[in-house]
Amino acid sequence: MAPPMLPAAFLDCLRDEGVTVVEVGDWPHRNRNHKGPWGPVHGVMIHHTVTKGSDRTVAICRDGHASLPGPLCHGVITKDGRVHLVGYGRANHAGMGDDDVLTAVKNETSLPPDNEANTDGNRHFYGFECENLGDGEDPWPAAQLLAIEKVSAAICRHHGWGAGSVIGHLEWQPGKVDPKGFTMQTMRGRIAARLDGNAPEPEQPAPQPKPKYEPYPGRSFFMKGDKPALGKTSPILTAMGKRLVAVGCGRYKVGPGPTLGQADVDSYEAWQRKCGYSGAAAKWPPGPTTWDKLKVPNS
The missing domain is CATH 1.10.101 (Muramoyl-pentapeptide Carboxypeptidase; domain 1)
Structure with a gap:
């Protein structure tokens, strides 16, 4: 059980973990707090977006749509491994889920089947949407998986949580399948190794040329x-x-x-x-x- 970090601390903890952060607009003040409380927080939830194209994905997650207003998460992890911060506070990402799962997350014990939807997850989880079609065929680049590992470890490190505090949407809400294309068990293993200081050094990519165009400066x-x-x-x-x-x-x-x-x-x-x-x-x-x-x- 913990109060959410302040936005500045959240940004610092991601950067300290080596996350490449893109600040999108006035993200610290975009939230759904008028619909209910945010906190205490107990964990991190990972999703996939069922979208293609980084710009479109970030815009959808920031703004939402008529039936589900944005922000739809706190950060959008695009295929290039960048984490786009689109909101901070209560966000429409987790929805209603299983109270037994929340208890397991709090205690960092084995997750039970998610067979109920009786608990407000938007209140209790940091949420990250990951750019992927979610069809089991769309690839998950190494840079994107590393970013998921890093953001999760960064938040867990700040709050003193272990990898058991990180779950997928499919482990929270009945009927959900995200993230599809890798297993959360494997990802939790990566996060645990990073928290223990045993994360393997990622293969160093070839030096990339300077981006041709100036990214949006916020x-x-x-x-x-x-x-x-x-x-x-x-x-x-x-x-x-x-x-x-x-x-x-x-x-x-x-x-x-x-x-x-x-x-x-x-x-x-x-x-x-x-x-x-x-x-x-x-x-x-x-x-x-x-x-x-x-x-x-x-x-």
Whole structure:
């Protein structure tokens, strides 16, 4: 039994474990806390998404849909091993599950069959959705499995839990099959070895070239409170401005340059309108979808 970590501690513990983290928008304040409490927390739950494509997967898990509002988890683990933080607090990921399973998780004993749905799991579990079609054929890359191992171990290490505090959705709620394509027993073995300091060193991949495009830097990069962060300086802003000019949305009389000005705001809003957004949805700041479409060169 433990209170949930504060967002800053959560971020630190993931990074300390060597997790590659992507912060998506204002993730620390996206939650479903108005629907009920979050905590005490007792474990980590792993899911698969039944989706294809990292951008689409992250967007769905962040925003949800009409019948199941987002966030649908705390982190999305894409096939490249990155963990995209999309929310923090109560999230619609676990649903109702078996109270006997929760007792076993608390005690870190063997899990009983999940034959009841009488306990609120959204309250008690950290949740991670993993990009996979869930058909038993879609592969699980080594980088993605390593990220699942690391995020689980990071949270367990912080709370003083063992690997028995990590379960799959299929072990919690009757009728669920996720994650499909690897066994949670095997994953718990990996997590236990990492917690014991006996995790094997992963095979080192060949050095990867620098990404061609600048990843979305997050909403806080562009804003100061609830207003544009005018005066902020970064080479990313120069690269962004040049791309806005290239796609016909430049509203510059001088520049673009590295300092955020109103011309950058006007130009990006023109780009968001060109992408089909209107009204408030087209306003500053940039969102991850239009940013990825703009293809800002890595700076």
